[in-house]
Amino acid sequence: MQLIYFNQVFQKNLKILLTFLQTWYDLLFSNYSRVLEEDAIVPKSVNYHFTRKCNYECGFCFHTAKTSYLLELEDAKVGLRLLKDAGMEKINFSGGEPFLINRGEHLGKMVQFCKEDLGLPSVSIVSNGSLIHEKWFKKYGRFVDILAVSCDSFHEETNKAIGRGQGQKSHLDKLHKVRNWCLQYDVLFKINTVVNTYNYDEDMSEEIERLNPIRWKVFQCLLIDGENAGETALRNAEQFYIEDNMFDKFIESHQHVKCLVPESNKHMQNSYLILDEYMRFLDCTRGGKEPSKSILDVGVNNALKFSGFDEAMFKKRGGFYKWSKADSALSW
Ligand SMILES: C[S@@+](CC[C@H](N)C(=O)[O-])C[C@H]1O[C@@H](n2cnc3c(N)ncnc32)[C@H](O)[C@@H]1O
Ligand code: SF4
Secondary structure, eight states: OOHHHHHHHHHHHHHHHHHHHHHHHHHHHHHHHHHHHHHHHOOEEEEEEEOOOOOOOOOOSSOSSSSOOOOOHHHHHHHHHHHTTHHHHHOESSOOTTTOOGGGGHHHHHHHHIIIIIIOEEEEEEETTTTTOHHHHHHHHHGGGGEEEEEESSSSHHHHHTTTTTTTTTTHHHHHHHHHHHHHOEEEEEEEEOOOOOTTTTOOHHHHHHHHHHHHEEEEEEOBBTTTTTTTTTTTGGGGGOOOOHHHHHHHHHOOOOOOEEHHHHHHHSSSSEOTTTTTEETTSBBBOOEEEHHHHHHHHHTTTTTTOOOOHHHHTTSSSOOOOHHHHOOO
């Protein structure tokens, strides 16, 4: 009788103990996985500088021709798919000059792959504009959401003095042509400007309003060790550098331009996920660009641990914006 009673009490207590342990296990385990999820960086928006070669010579350039390396197209596609699987929604192709390789065919095939095969919501390009032709828009325009063309002045001599030009060709004529093709081929048009010692007092309002880009990104000239500053650098951008107060003044005097999006050094430095020509993330947190291992060798998540990406700053500078043509149909 006593044995049966003991058995019943034991079983009841065991059940309580098991329930207690299970609850704690659930709590601890689910919290732990939540912490892991919160800590992991999701590479929603990636800037792929697939070439460092360029036909321009902007004196302040912070992504210089330190190598002439180019990944095979098929390898680049493998990497792009890995990024998509890790959560990428927006890819921005940059350089060097992205239209330089194989007359824009390499870039064209990548944008087509990202839109058609990967179905990315947003595919964009940043270019100096000089090598873009209408033929390219006809063939690949439908795979591109946003095309940004960089322009640092509306005076041809200033662009030339900066190095934003090639020979006698007019940078500004090409800017207008590309803008019109964007309208014609349904690509959102954007302008990037770097504020520096050569243009800090220029009033660009009228020209920008006439061109009417969806966004006008205005950067403070940034110095990066080993790129445009320091002994090993190919460029020395110190003569282009302006202090925060001069940058703020430029922004204030253009405040009425609705599409203006300012980006000071503080906002810019670590708020981009930058992938270089080997598909390595570049960490700018220590003033230079320190590469991770390639995502093709160690996978996206391992490479991301060395990216130096500041997600909070990405959100603060408005990194998530309406970034595809589909969104824009609703808002512009
Ligand atoms: C490195 S470029 C590559 C794409 C293309 N060649 C172009 O100039 O647009 C990408 C963007 O970075 C900007 N940029 C280059 N050097 C910079 C610097 N030192 N500080 C801030 N932005 C810079 C360029 O003006 C351009 O808008
Ligand atoms: S910023 Fe100027 S030099 Fe640098 S990649 Fe762009 S066009 Fe070339």
